Amino acid sequence: MSNKLDTSPYKGVRDFYPEDMWLEKYMFETMRKAVESYGYVEYTASILEPAELYKAKSGQEIVNEQTYTFTDRGNREVTLRPEMTPTVARMVAGRRRDLGFPLRWYSIPNLFRYENPQRGRLREHYQLNVDVFGITGLSAEVEIISVANAIMQGFGAHDADYSILINSRKLLKELFELFNISEEKSYTLSKLIDKKEKVSAEDFLSGVEELIGDNAKELVALLSSNQKLLERIGEDHETVKTILSVITSLDQLGIKNVIFTPTLMRGFDYYTDIVFEVFDTHPENNRSLFGGGRYDNLLELFGNDSVPAVGFGMGDVTLADFLRTHNLLPAYRSEVGAVLATIGAVDENEVAILAQSFRSKGLNVAVTIGAKKPADVIKNTLKQGVKYIIFVGEDELSKKVYTFKDLTTEETSSLSFDDIVRSIQS
Ligand code: HAM
DSSP states (O other): OOOOOOOOOOTTTOOOOHHHHHHHHHHHHHHHHHTTTTTTTTOOOSSEEEHHHHHHHHOHHHHHHHHEEEEOOTSSSEEOOOHHHOOOHHHHHHTTTTTTTSEEEEEOOOOEEEOOOOBBOOOOEEEEEEEEESSTTHHHHHHHHHHHHHHHHHOOOOOGGGEEEEHHHHHHHHHHHTTTTTTTHHHHHHHHTTTGSSSSSHHHHHHHHHHHHGGGGHHHHHHTTHHHHHHHTTTTTTHHHHHHHHHHHHTTTOOOOOEOOTTTOOSSOOOOOOOOOOEEGGGOOOOOEEEEEEEESSGGGSSSSSOOEEEEEEEHHHHHHHHHTTTTOOOOOOOEEEEEEOOOOHHHHHHHHHHHHHHHHTTTTTEOOOOOHHHHHHHHHHHOOOEEEEEEEEEEEETTTEEETTTTTTTTEEHHHHHHHHHHHO
Protein backbone atom coordinates (compact mmCIF):
# COMPACT_ATOMS: atom_id res chain seq x y z
CA MET A 1 0.00 0.00 0.00
CA SER A 2 1.40 3.38 -0.91
CA ASN A 3 -0.56 5.60 1.49
CA LYS A 4 1.16 4.52 4.71
CA LEU A 5 2.04 7.32 7.09
CA ASP A 6 5.62 8.51 7.32
CA THR A 7 7.42 7.67 10.57
CA SER A 8 9.63 10.77 10.54
CA PRO A 9 8.76 13.74 12.76
CA TYR A 10 7.63 17.11 11.39
CA LYS A 11 10.45 19.09 9.72
CA GLY A 12 12.99 20.54 12.14
CA VAL A 13 11.60 18.95 15.32
CA ARG A 14 12.86 15.94 17.23
CA ASP A 15 11.59 12.65 18.63
CA PHE A 16 13.20 11.72 21.89
CA TYR A 17 13.78 7.97 22.02
CA PRO A 18 14.77 6.71 25.50
CA GLU A 19 18.51 7.21 24.88
CA ASP A 20 17.89 10.80 23.69
CA MET A 21 15.64 11.39 26.67
CA TRP A 22 18.31 10.08 28.99
CA LEU A 23 20.74 12.68 27.60
CA GLU A 24 18.10 15.43 27.94
CA LYS A 25 17.55 14.43 31.57
CA TYR A 26 21.29 14.47 32.23
CA MET A 27 21.59 17.96 30.71
CA PHE A 28 18.57 19.32 32.59
CA GLU A 29 19.71 17.82 35.90
CA THR A 30 23.19 19.31 35.51
CA MET A 31 21.68 22.72 34.67
CA ARG A 32 19.24 22.53 37.61
CA LYS A 33 22.02 21.63 40.04
CA ALA A 34 24.13 24.64 39.03
CA VAL A 35 21.31 27.24 38.99
CA GLU A 36 19.69 26.01 42.19
CA SER A 37 23.04 26.35 43.98
CA TYR A 38 22.71 30.11 43.34
CA GLY A 39 19.21 30.17 44.89
CA TYR A 40 17.14 30.14 41.67
CA VAL A 41 13.66 28.55 41.79
CA GLU A 42 11.75 26.93 38.93
CA TYR A 43 8.60 28.22 37.20
CA THR A 44 6.86 27.30 33.98
CA ALA A 45 3.95 28.37 31.76
CA SER A 46 1.90 27.23 28.77
CA ILE A 47 3.43 26.99 25.30
CA LEU A 48 0.54 29.10 23.96
CA GLU A 49 0.68 32.89 24.25
CA PRO A 50 -1.33 35.70 22.68
CA ALA A 51 0.55 36.78 19.53
CA GLU A 52 0.63 40.42 20.61
CA LEU A 53 3.05 39.54 23.43
CA TYR A 54 5.89 39.37 20.92
CA LYS A 55 4.98 42.30 18.71
CA ALA A 56 6.23 45.07 20.95
CA LYS A 57 9.76 44.09 21.90
CA SER A 58 11.06 40.81 20.54
CA GLY A 59 12.28 42.28 17.23
CA GLN A 60 10.98 42.24 13.66
CA GLU A 61 12.85 39.14 12.49
CA ILE A 62 11.49 36.84 15.15
CA VAL A 63 7.91 38.09 14.90
CA ASN A 64 7.56 38.34 11.13
CA GLU A 65 9.63 35.40 10.01
CA GLN A 66 10.05 32.98 12.86
CA THR A 67 6.85 32.55 14.85
CA TYR A 68 4.28 29.81 14.56
CA THR A 69 1.10 31.85 14.81
CA PHE A 70 -2.47 30.74 14.14
CA THR A 71 -6.00 31.94 14.73
CA ASP A 72 -7.96 29.85 17.21
CA ARG A 73 -11.65 28.93 17.06
CA GLY A 74 -12.48 32.05 19.07
CA ASN A 75 -10.68 34.24 16.51
CA ARG A 76 -7.72 34.95 18.79
CA GLU A 77 -4.22 35.16 17.35
CA VAL A 78 -2.11 32.60 19.19
CA THR A 79 1.66 31.99 19.05
CA LEU A 80 3.69 28.95 20.06
CA ARG A 81 6.25 30.76 22.22
CA PRO A 82 9.54 31.36 20.37
CA GLU A 83 11.30 32.47 23.59
CA MET A 84 10.50 32.63 27.31
CA THR A 85 11.49 36.20 28.18
CA PRO A 86 8.14 37.90 27.29
CA THR A 87 6.30 35.15 29.22
CA VAL A 88 8.39 35.53 32.36
CA ALA A 89 8.06 39.33 32.11
CA ARG A 90 4.26 38.91 31.87
CA MET A 91 4.23 36.58 34.90
CA VAL A 92 6.42 38.83 37.06
CA ALA A 93 4.46 41.96 36.08
CA GLY A 94 1.18 40.16 36.88
CA ARG A 95 2.18 39.52 40.51
CA ARG A 96 4.78 42.22 41.08
CA ARG A 97 3.09 43.50 44.24
CA ASP A 98 3.06 40.07 45.91
CA LEU A 99 6.49 38.83 44.90
CA GLY A 100 9.56 39.23 47.14
CA PHE A 101 12.37 40.85 45.12
CA PRO A 102 15.00 40.14 44.05
CA LEU A 103 13.47 37.21 42.23
CA ARG A 104 15.77 34.48 41.03
CA TRP A 105 13.80 32.31 38.59
CA TYR A 106 14.59 29.60 36.08
CA SER A 107 12.70 27.43 33.63
CA ILE A 108 13.45 24.90 30.85
CA PRO A 109 10.69 25.55 28.28
CA ASN A 110 10.22 24.02 24.85
CA LEU A 111 10.36 26.83 22.25
CA PHE A 112 9.30 27.00 18.60
CA ARG A 113 10.86 29.06 15.82
CA TYR A 114 10.19 28.72 12.12
CA GLU A 115 13.86 28.50 11.14
CA ASN A 116 15.71 26.92 8.30
CA PRO A 117 16.79 23.72 10.07
CA GLN A 118 20.59 23.27 10.19
CA ARG A 119 23.28 22.21 12.65
CA GLY A 120 22.52 23.93 15.98
CA ARG A 121 19.27 25.48 14.70
CA LEU A 122 15.98 23.60 14.74
CA ARG A 123 12.31 24.54 14.72
CA GLU A 124 11.95 23.35 18.28
CA HIS A 125 14.38 23.38 21.16
CA TYR A 126 14.47 23.37 24.93
CA GLN A 127 16.08 26.42 26.47
CA LEU A 128 17.20 26.92 30.04
CA ASN A 129 16.19 30.46 31.04
CA VAL A 130 17.81 32.01 34.10
CA ASP A 131 16.69 35.50 35.09
CA VAL A 132 17.09 37.78 38.10
CA PHE A 133 14.56 40.59 38.66
CA GLY A 134 14.87 43.62 40.90
CA ILE A 135 18.60 44.39 40.90
CA THR A 136 19.78 47.61 39.27
CA GLY A 137 23.47 47.19 40.14
CA LEU A 138 26.09 45.28 38.20
CA SER A 139 26.09 42.49 40.79
CA ALA A 140 23.17 41.08 38.74
CA GLU A 141 25.25 40.84 35.54
CA VAL A 142 28.17 39.38 37.47
CA GLU A 143 25.94 36.79 39.13
CA ILE A 144 24.13 35.81 35.94
CA ILE A 145 27.40 35.34 34.03
CA SER A 146 28.81 33.36 36.99
CA VAL A 147 25.78 31.07 36.82
CA ALA A 148 26.40 30.55 33.08
CA ASN A 149 30.01 29.73 33.87
CA ALA A 150 29.04 27.35 36.70
CA ILE A 151 26.80 25.44 34.28
CA MET A 152 29.68 25.00 31.84
CA GLN A 153 31.96 23.80 34.65
CA GLY A 154 29.19 21.45 35.82
CA PHE A 155 29.38 19.73 32.42
CA GLY A 156 33.14 19.28 32.87
CA ALA A 157 34.11 22.01 30.36
CA HIS A 158 37.49 23.72 30.69
CA ASP A 159 38.00 27.49 30.37
CA ALA A 160 39.65 27.06 26.97
CA ASP A 161 36.61 25.22 25.58
CA TYR A 162 34.43 28.35 25.55
CA SER A 163 34.60 32.15 25.64
CA ILE A 164 32.21 34.57 27.27
CA LEU A 165 31.69 37.47 24.85
CA ILE A 166 30.37 40.63 26.41
CA ASN A 167 29.28 44.04 25.15
CA SER A 168 27.29 47.09 26.20
CA ARG A 169 24.51 48.42 23.99
CA LYS A 170 24.75 51.75 25.82
CA LEU A 171 28.42 52.00 24.91
CA LEU A 172 27.61 51.48 21.23
CA LYS A 173 24.78 53.99 21.48
CA GLU A 174 27.34 56.48 22.78
CA LEU A 175 29.63 55.67 19.85
CA PHE A 176 26.78 56.20 17.37
CA GLU A 177 26.03 59.55 19.00
CA LEU A 178 29.68 60.60 18.66
CA PHE A 179 29.25 59.94 14.92
CA ASN A 180 25.95 61.88 14.85
CA ILE A 181 24.02 58.86 13.64
CA SER A 182 20.25 59.27 13.98
CA GLU A 183 18.24 56.90 16.17
CA GLU A 184 16.59 55.27 13.19
CA LYS A 185 19.91 54.65 11.43
CA SER A 186 21.43 53.43 14.71
CA TYR A 187 18.78 50.70 14.84
CA THR A 188 19.58 49.56 11.29
CA LEU A 189 23.31 49.82 12.00
CA SER A 190 22.96 47.60 15.11
CA LYS A 191 21.22 44.95 13.01
CA LEU A 192 24.03 45.20 10.45
CA ILE A 193 26.67 44.81 13.17
CA ASP A 194 24.74 41.84 14.58
CA LYS A 195 25.20 40.06 11.23
CA LYS A 196 28.85 41.16 10.76
CA GLU A 197 30.34 37.68 11.22
CA LYS A 198 28.02 36.29 8.54
CA VAL A 199 29.24 38.60 5.73
CA SER A 200 32.64 39.49 4.23
CA ALA A 201 34.61 42.49 5.57
CA GLU A 202 34.00 44.35 2.26
CA ASP A 203 30.26 43.77 2.32
CA PHE A 204 30.11 44.87 5.93
CA LEU A 205 32.01 48.08 5.20
CA SER A 206 29.89 48.91 2.16
CA GLY A 207 26.71 48.29 4.20
CA VAL A 208 27.92 50.75 6.85
CA GLU A 209 28.98 53.24 4.12
CA GLU A 210 25.51 53.11 2.64
CA LEU A 211 24.09 54.05 6.00
CA ILE A 212 26.49 56.66 7.35
CA GLY A 213 28.67 57.70 4.40
CA ASP A 214 32.31 58.77 4.72
CA ASN A 215 32.66 58.04 8.44
CA ALA A 216 32.13 54.32 7.85
CA LYS A 217 35.85 53.42 7.66
CA GLU A 218 36.64 55.10 10.97
CA LEU A 219 33.65 53.50 12.70
CA VAL A 220 34.47 50.03 11.38
CA ALA A 221 38.11 50.46 12.50
CA LEU A 222 36.96 51.40 16.01
CA LEU A 223 34.74 48.32 16.12
CA SER A 224 37.76 46.13 15.54
CA SER A 225 40.05 47.72 18.13
CA ASN A 226 38.82 47.54 21.72
CA GLN A 227 41.58 49.82 22.98
CA LYS A 228 40.90 52.58 20.46
CA LEU A 229 37.16 52.28 20.95
CA LEU A 230 37.43 52.66 24.74
CA GLU A 231 39.82 55.62 24.34
CA ARG A 232 37.44 57.27 21.90
CA ILE A 233 34.48 56.98 24.28
CA GLY A 234 36.68 58.01 27.20
CA GLU A 235 37.94 56.09 30.23
CA ASP A 236 35.71 58.00 32.61
CA HIS A 237 32.55 57.47 30.62
CA GLU A 238 29.89 55.54 32.56
CA THR A 239 29.50 52.89 29.83
CA VAL A 240 33.25 52.17 29.74
CA LYS A 241 33.41 51.96 33.53
CA THR A 242 30.43 49.57 33.49
CA ILE A 243 31.87 47.07 31.07
CA LEU A 244 35.34 47.14 32.64
CA SER A 245 33.85 46.71 36.10
CA VAL A 246 31.88 43.60 35.06
CA ILE A 247 34.99 42.09 33.47
CA THR A 248 37.13 42.85 36.55
CA SER A 249 34.56 41.39 38.98
CA LEU A 250 34.32 38.21 36.93
CA ASP A 251 38.11 38.00 36.82
CA GLN A 252 38.21 38.24 40.62
CA LEU A 253 35.77 35.32 40.76
CA GLY A 254 38.23 33.29 38.68
CA ILE A 255 36.28 33.69 35.41
CA LYS A 256 39.07 34.68 33.04
CA ASN A 257 37.70 33.78 29.61
CA VAL A 258 35.60 36.94 29.22
CA ILE A 259 36.18 38.95 26.01
CA PHE A 260 34.88 42.46 25.37
CA THR A 261 33.33 42.17 21.88
CA PRO A 262 31.94 45.50 20.59
CA THR A 263 30.23 43.78 17.63
CA LEU A 264 28.08 41.55 19.84
CA MET A 265 24.60 43.07 19.54
CA ARG A 266 22.07 40.22 20.09
CA GLY A 267 18.84 40.15 18.10
CA PHE A 268 16.17 41.14 20.59
CA ASP A 269 15.06 44.75 20.93
CA TYR A 270 14.42 44.60 24.66
CA TYR A 271 18.05 44.51 25.83
CA THR A 272 19.04 47.85 27.36
CA ASP A 273 22.73 47.61 28.24
CA ILE A 274 25.10 44.71 28.93
CA VAL A 275 24.62 41.76 26.54
CA PHE A 276 26.63 38.55 26.48
CA GLU A 277 26.99 35.19 24.77
CA VAL A 278 28.88 32.02 25.62
CA PHE A 279 30.69 30.77 22.52
CA ASP A 280 32.17 27.39 21.75
CA THR A 281 35.85 27.94 20.85
CA HIS A 282 36.17 24.68 18.90
CA PRO A 283 36.66 25.51 15.18
CA GLU A 284 34.16 22.82 14.15
CA ASN A 285 31.42 24.09 16.41
CA ASN A 286 31.97 27.83 16.55
CA ARG A 287 28.56 28.86 17.74
CA SER A 288 26.68 30.45 20.56
CA LEU A 289 25.57 28.30 23.48
CA PHE A 290 23.98 30.99 25.64
CA GLY A 291 22.70 34.49 25.00
CA GLY A 292 21.45 37.09 27.38
CA GLY A 293 21.68 40.52 28.88
CA ARG A 294 19.98 43.28 30.85
CA TYR A 295 16.43 44.26 29.90
CA ASP A 296 15.21 46.92 32.32
CA ASN A 297 12.16 48.16 30.41
CA LEU A 298 10.36 45.04 29.23
CA LEU A 299 8.01 44.88 32.22
CA GLU A 300 6.74 48.39 31.43
CA LEU A 301 4.70 46.77 28.64
CA PHE A 302 2.34 45.51 31.33
CA GLY A 303 2.01 48.58 33.54
CA ASN A 304 3.77 51.66 34.77
CA ASP A 305 6.43 50.05 36.92
CA SER A 306 9.71 49.11 35.37
CA VAL A 307 11.51 46.20 37.01
CA PRO A 308 15.22 45.78 36.30
CA ALA A 309 16.06 42.36 34.89
CA VAL A 310 19.09 40.39 33.71
CA GLY A 311 19.07 36.87 32.31
CA PHE A 312 20.07 34.40 29.63
CA GLY A 313 18.85 31.47 27.58
CA MET A 314 20.87 28.30 26.87
CA GLY A 315 19.65 25.79 24.28
CA ASP A 316 19.78 22.01 24.52
CA VAL A 317 20.64 21.48 20.81
CA THR A 318 23.78 23.63 20.89
CA LEU A 319 24.73 22.25 24.30
CA ALA A 320 24.55 18.63 23.07
CA ASP A 321 26.72 19.61 20.05
CA PHE A 322 29.20 21.25 22.44
CA LEU A 323 29.38 18.17 24.70
CA ARG A 324 29.82 15.86 21.70
CA THR A 325 32.53 18.08 20.15
CA HIS A 326 34.52 18.23 23.39
CA ASN A 327 34.05 14.55 24.34
CA LEU A 328 32.05 15.46 27.41
CA LEU A 329 29.03 13.25 26.71
CA PRO A 330 28.59 10.59 29.38
CA ALA A 331 28.03 7.02 28.10
CA TYR A 332 24.41 5.93 28.06
CA ARG A 333 23.36 3.59 30.81
CA SER A 334 19.77 2.46 31.12
CA GLU A 335 18.01 3.44 34.31
CA VAL A 336 16.64 -0.11 34.47
CA GLY A 337 18.88 -1.97 36.94
CA ALA A 338 17.97 -5.48 35.75
CA VAL A 339 15.55 -7.54 33.72
CA LEU A 340 14.03 -10.38 35.72
CA ALA A 341 13.19 -13.11 33.19
CA THR A 342 11.37 -16.37 33.80
CA ILE A 343 12.51 -19.68 32.32
CA GLY A 344 9.92 -22.43 31.82
CA ALA A 345 6.67 -22.62 33.75
CA VAL A 346 6.78 -20.63 36.99
CA ASP A 347 4.31 -19.24 39.50
CA GLU A 348 3.91 -15.71 38.18
CA ASN A 349 2.77 -14.41 41.56
CA GLU A 350 5.96 -15.61 43.19
CA VAL A 351 7.96 -13.85 40.46
CA ALA A 352 6.00 -10.65 41.02
CA ILE A 353 6.70 -10.85 44.76
CA LEU A 354 10.41 -11.41 44.09
CA ALA A 355 10.47 -8.37 41.76
CA GLN A 356 8.82 -6.26 44.48
CA SER A 357 11.53 -7.31 46.94
CA PHE A 358 14.22 -6.06 44.54
CA ARG A 359 12.28 -2.78 44.05
CA SER A 360 12.00 -2.37 47.83
CA LYS A 361 15.82 -2.28 47.86
CA GLY A 362 15.71 0.70 45.50
CA LEU A 363 16.39 -1.21 42.27
CA ASN A 364 14.50 -0.61 39.00
CA VAL A 365 13.48 -4.06 37.80
CA ALA A 366 11.51 -4.98 34.66
CA VAL A 367 9.85 -8.40 34.51
CA THR A 368 9.76 -10.56 31.38
CA ILE A 369 7.45 -13.55 31.64
CA GLY A 370 7.50 -16.60 29.40
CA ALA A 371 10.44 -15.90 27.09
CA LYS A 372 11.00 -18.85 24.77
CA LYS A 373 14.79 -18.92 24.99
CA PRO A 374 17.35 -17.19 27.25
CA ALA A 375 19.09 -16.07 24.00
CA ASP A 376 16.00 -13.99 23.07
CA VAL A 377 16.00 -12.33 26.47
CA ILE A 378 19.72 -11.56 26.14
CA LYS A 379 19.29 -10.09 22.65
CA ASN A 380 16.43 -7.77 23.67
CA THR A 381 18.01 -6.76 26.97
CA LEU A 382 21.19 -5.78 25.10
CA LYS A 383 19.07 -3.65 22.71
CA GLN A 384 17.54 -1.91 25.69
CA GLY A 385 20.98 -1.10 27.13
CA VAL A 386 20.25 -2.92 30.42
CA LYS A 387 23.30 -4.46 32.04
CA TYR A 388 21.96 -7.36 34.13
CA ILE A 389 19.51 -10.26 33.74
CA ILE A 390 18.18 -12.32 36.65
CA PHE A 391 16.91 -15.67 35.28
CA VAL A 392 14.24 -17.31 37.41
CA GLY A 393 12.73 -20.82 37.05
CA GLU A 394 10.92 -23.11 39.51
CA ASP A 395 14.24 -24.47 40.76
CA GLU A 396 15.64 -20.96 41.44
CA LEU A 397 12.46 -19.93 43.23
CA SER A 398 12.56 -22.91 45.57
CA LYS A 399 16.32 -22.68 46.28
CA LYS A 400 16.29 -18.86 46.45
CA VAL A 401 19.45 -18.85 44.36
CA TYR A 402 19.15 -17.17 40.96
CA THR A 403 21.07 -17.23 37.68
CA PHE A 404 22.58 -13.78 37.33
CA LYS A 405 24.07 -12.60 34.02
CA ASP A 406 26.26 -9.54 33.53
CA LEU A 407 25.90 -8.63 29.84
CA THR A 408 29.03 -6.48 29.73
CA THR A 409 31.38 -9.22 30.98
CA GLU A 410 29.11 -12.06 29.74
CA GLU A 411 29.70 -13.77 33.10
CA THR A 412 26.95 -15.94 34.60
CA SER A 413 26.80 -16.81 38.30
CA SER A 414 24.40 -18.30 40.81
CA LEU A 415 23.68 -15.72 43.48
CA SER A 416 21.43 -15.15 46.47
CA PHE A 417 18.99 -12.24 46.61
CA ASP A 418 21.36 -10.13 48.76
CA ASP A 419 24.36 -10.80 46.50
CA ILE A 420 22.37 -9.75 43.44
CA VAL A 421 21.30 -6.51 45.14
CA ARG A 422 24.94 -5.82 46.07
CA SER A 423 26.19 -6.58 42.55
CA ILE A 424 23.68 -4.27 40.84
CA GLN A 425 24.25 -1.48 43.33
CA SER A 426 28.06 -1.57 43.13
P1 HAM B 1 18.53 33.57 21.99
O1 HAM B 1 19.90 34.07 21.74
O2 HAM B 1 17.53 33.69 20.91
O3 HAM B 1 18.02 34.29 23.32
O4 HAM B 1 18.61 32.05 22.40
C1 HAM B 1 19.46 31.60 23.42
C2 HAM B 1 20.08 30.26 23.05
O5 HAM B 1 19.05 29.33 22.68
C3 HAM B 1 21.00 30.28 21.83
O6 HAM B 1 22.29 30.65 22.20
C4 HAM B 1 20.93 28.84 21.37
O7 HAM B 1 21.73 28.01 22.22
C5 HAM B 1 19.49 28.46 21.66
N1 HAM B 1 18.64 28.60 20.47
C6 HAM B 1 17.99 29.70 20.01
N2 HAM B 1 17.29 29.44 18.89
C7 HAM B 1 17.49 28.13 18.61
C8 HAM B 1 17.03 27.22 17.59
N3 HAM B 1 16.22 27.62 16.61
N4 HAM B 1 17.45 25.94 17.63
C9 HAM B 1 18.26 25.51 18.63
N5 HAM B 1 18.72 26.30 19.61
C10 HAM B 1 18.35 27.59 19.62
C11 HAM B 1 16.75 34.25 23.81
O8 HAM B 1 15.90 33.50 23.42
C12 HAM B 1 16.52 35.18 24.99
N6 HAM B 1 15.08 35.22 25.27
C13 HAM B 1 17.34 34.72 26.18
C14 HAM B 1 17.16 35.55 27.42
C15 HAM B 1 16.65 35.13 28.61
N7 HAM B 1 17.51 36.82 27.56
C16 HAM B 1 17.21 37.21 28.79
N8 HAM B 1 16.69 36.20 29.45
